[in-house]
Amino acid sequence: MSIELTEEQKMLQDSAERYLKNSYDFDQRQAASRSAKGFSDERWAQFAEMGWLAMPLPEEHGGFGFGAMEIMLLAEQMGRYLVVEPFLETVVVGGGLLARGATTALAERYLPAVAEGQLQVALAHGEEGKHASMINTATTAVDEGAHCRLNGVKSVVANGDQADVFIVSARLVGAGNSAVTLFAIPADAEGVERRGYPTYDGRRACELTLRNVVVGPEAVVGGRGSAEYLLDRVALDAQLAACAEVIGGMAALVEATQDYIGQRKQFGKTLSSFQVLRHRMADMYVQLELTRSLMLAAASSLAGEEGDAARLISALKARTVKAGRFVSQNAIQLHGGIAMTDELSIGHYFKRFAVLESWFGNRDFHLQRFRELQSVA
């Protein structure tokens, strides 16, 4: 396996790094996060202009047709600069599900708009009292022949507050079918009701209620009963992106903490003169780099559609949660009281990591899955 970047990939990485470093500062991020919308339209338009939103989408629908490596590189830089715009939700998950499952007509209606930054998408899968990793759902889609009628309540729908389109999972009822299926439902469809709210990571989500929402057969994403298969596949990209985001964030935390303990003085000397703190920093760095190695391997395997990709992604998720907790908790610990304030970026990384932990299956879920998937090496 080769885990080296191509020249084009290095260029993408550099340009994303440069752009975010120069123009995505923390104060503006906070202002965008606190706005009614929860992120900045202006930024989103710039992401679209730079082609980031088109990166992993298929060429026939306005995308560039790139894959896992490019998703990883972008997400890593976004994590580093605490980007609040919903790249993960709209492009990686929404775009990924539509690209893989939508009919040509549906794909053509939505994907070019996603690539151009004109459309927000949210996956509405989770329900109260259930882990999002479970495929089972209480939302029903009653098959009435010419159309389906959906009823149910979806919970903690990430990016749900701003979504133009929801991709909803529901169990088919009637016609001898009970398989879980995905439906693309416009936010303004009759019977769709959302209640938006902020989440601890500076983003916005919603509770989504579907009351007798009627959709035609063109709304089915990926065919009847294919939700599990589609979600499993798109979850690999999503998980890679989420882990890359945390790894980018860890790199920022290691740098910030290293600078801080090199300057901050207590007992008449810099904190970095205390060996216990230097060793803690060394452990933070080790956690970051070990996890980065797994990220590169998982991305490369996924990009090559290799047989062990799912197993490596589960390994990556399990390890990223462990490393992310260690690094973010110790970044706070080494900064001391100041890192417990809203004013400093340190704690905002910590909160983002904590929210991402359970996204598409938590550490326990992925340890278990890692065990179940046999090594093909």
Add this chain to the structure above:
Amino acid sequence: MEKQEHYAEFRLRVRDFLDHHLTPDLRRAGRLMTSVFADFEATMAWHRILFQQGWVAPDWPQEYGGTGWDIQERYIFQEECKLANAPSLLPMGLQMLGPMLIRYGTAEQKEFYLPRLLSGEDVWCQGYSEPGAGSDLASLKTSAVRDGDIFRINGSKIWTSYAQHSNRIFCLVRTSKEGKPQQGISFILVDMDAPGIKVDPIVGLDGRVEQCQVFFDDVEVPVANLVGEENQGWTVAKYLLEFERGGHNFTIDLKKQLGKLHRQMAETRGINGASLETYPVLGSRLADLEIDALAVEYTELRIKGANSAGENPGALSSMVKLVGTELGQAFNELSLDVLGPAVAPCQLEALEPCYDGDIVGPRYALTAMAEYINNRASTIYGGTAEIQRDIIAKQVLGL
């Protein structure tokens, strides 16, 4: 793709060689290893077989007896040897002294010592640590006082692995008390049969002797045996320590440990009579360690990538030493938890390759306790885990 085929073919060639030359006795010695060292006789027998084949020092430059293999071929060779249970070769000569002599030795030293090292005629041990100088190696006190064209050495070295089997020792000695402690150290080669040398074996925690203390009482050594300049031994030693740290492949060891653990879990029954493999708590502990081992594997791959691109992997090798050893210890602990009381019987004679009597308990439990015990040393030798953390903090993070 052509490359892949080439490596696959190379692997088959190595396997074929092992099938024909790695005898059952040698494999038994490899299986019974409970530390980085195998039974001495078996080790040297395997050393001579590899020498005959021209494969005893793959890491050396070809002109000095290396194989000319690239980094991937060397890795494959190491992996195949380990997985076939070949006894490990002694690293003191091949991994440490050899590369150092090639870099710093005089033409005469290379011409005399390297062929004898390759053939197995010379067996080397390493005289670094002293009773009063462990992690703080630069505080070493063993003195070498110049007297015409000889040095007269007095003092003592400790933790000298396999000194009881060695005919030569390379030492760090103090040749000056001026300046910083590092500045007065020299690197010197000593014959173990020189008058005034005494070797005391040290019984280890596992009940066996791997380490010794070596005493020097007015031992006379020709000045020509200095390697590098007088008082410049620290530079030489640091180069060598990098080899001690970087020359090791933790992935292979960890894979082997993992294989053993899987077997131990499959064979052992838990309270409900089912195989321990089916117990979720153990299962998730194992998965966690297995994932960390994967992370080490891909980190070693990144190091290899940096090496072949001519970049310096820098402190990544300290990182792998740190994580690889701590993870190895975690595997040992899990082994103990899996095997339970079966690890307690101390059967030293059964750990000798020539033993063919009965053993207490299952064969797959025979080495677990000795491995657990001996592996505590892995975070002490070659720079302790704390020293590695110091190196990472200083060299990578600039703290």
